[in-house]
Amino acid sequence: MSGLFGSQSNTASQANTLGDLSKDVALNQPPSDSVSDLSFSPRSEHLAVASWDNKVRIYEITQNGGSEGKAVIDHEGPVLSCHWSSDGKQVVGAGADKAARLLDLGAGAAVSQQVAAHDQPIRAVRFFDAPNSNAQMLxxxxxxxxxxxxxxxxxxxxxxxQCQERVYTLDVQKNLLVVGTADRYINVVNLNEPTKFYKTLQSPLKWQTRVVSCFPDASGFAVGSIEGRCAIQYVEDKDASSNFSFKCHRDPPSNNMTNVYSVNAISFHPVHGTFSTAGSDGTFHFWDGVAKHRLKGYPTVGGTISATAFNNTGGIFAYAVSYDWSKGYAANTPQYPNKIMMHPVTPEECKPRPSVKKR
Incomplete structure (x- = not known):
């Protein structure tokens, strides 16, 4: 699909899709450096935040939008990824120190333990339930x-x-693992056979893969690239007719030039299966991938959005406003915003809408 889906000609429809940021609440005591990842507990109102200041912080989010720091995982380098176990008792972080470190909150542990190591920085880490067993694995x-x-x-x-190239992103949902590497390779793994690639494809997007995110039902995944595009891909060939890609996170054309921005984060709503994209242009949008239209687009938040996450009920959408290095080191000034915002999600923002068939 070539155009920005959901783009409408009349201003009334445009106003109808414009989202409201006025009720968004800032997280108390955010990290002191750029935020690389956000992950909500699947069981409670706790948020894990990975950052470039060598820490994963765990916050408790209270009813009125307040927040309080509860625990910290210390790393020896920038942390690039974090994730919760399915029972909500463990948090793992991984990053530039080539290690993954786990904090067992269920055991009341105050100190994390190293649980994984690589020869180079770890870009992504995920818990998953091992098939045919109750064991949590990483x-x-x-x-x-x-x-x-x-x-x-x-x-x-x-x-x-072994992968073809450096791993830039991965995601897990049920028995589906999707791995995105440099050179635009995407490897699909059925976790019943974890050491084999069920399928390998080149990204349908022409530029570097930034993020992959699995559908909640594990039937497919979304891909975001540095060039302001998102692709929806189904795993099975029988569903391939439903694959499509669309433009997002780009400025309107001016003088035959279009500014395009990286899609940094894609998060799926846990209840409705709709999804968000967020990018270096400082905006986020909610989309209905089945009906192929935009549900809501939000005004710029004043800085690049580096990470996003929905909580387990889908009632809170967290987004990190912090530098993502999209303009090199020179743009990373002390004045650049570094904060995490909580957006209260209303049903009308993210519920799928009936598809309107064009004649």
Whole structure:
């Protein structure tokens, strides 16, 4: 689909899709450096925040939008990824110190333990429930061009899988693992056979992959690139007719030039299956991928958006406003905003709408 779906000609419709940021609340005591990842607990109102100041912070979000720091995982370098276990008792962080570190909140632990290691920085980490067992396992993806699987009871990897290139992003949902690497490779893994690529494809987007995010039902995934595009891809060939890509996070053309921005984060609503995109242009949007239209677009938040997450009920959308290095080191000034905002989500913002068929 070539155009920005949801773009309408009349101003009334445009006004109808414009979102409101006035009720968004800032997180108390955010990290002191850029935020790289956000992850909500699947069981409670706790938010994990990974940042370039070598920490994963865990906050409790209260009813009135307040927030309080509860725990910290210390790393020896910038943290690039964080994730919660499905029971909400453990948090893992991974990053430039080539290690993944876990904090067991269920055990009341105050100090984290190292649970994974790579030869190069770890770009992404996810918990998953091992198929045919109740065991929680980890998968890590690194710039050393491998993904590794970890049983938390062992200090060595259960298995290592070689990828074509450096791992830039990965995501897990049920038995689906999707890994995006440099050179636009995307590897699809069925976790029933974790050491084999079920399918390998080149990204349908022409530029570098920034993020992959699995559908809640694990039937497919979304891909975001540095060039202001998003693609919706189904795993099975029988559903391939539903694959499409669209433009987003780009300025209106001016003098035959269009400014395009990186899509930094894609988050799926846990209830409705609709999704958000957020980018270096400082905006986020909610989309209905089935009906192929935009539900809401929001005004710029005054800085690039580096990470996003919905809470477990879908009632809170968290987004980090912090520098993402999209304009190099010179733009990273002390004045650049560094904050995490909580957006209260109303049903009309993210509920799917009936598809309007054009004649």
């Amino acid at each position: 998968v890590t993806g690194s710039w050393d061009k491998t993904i590794k699987y970890w049983d938390l009871r062992s200090s060595t990897a259960v298995a290592t899988v």
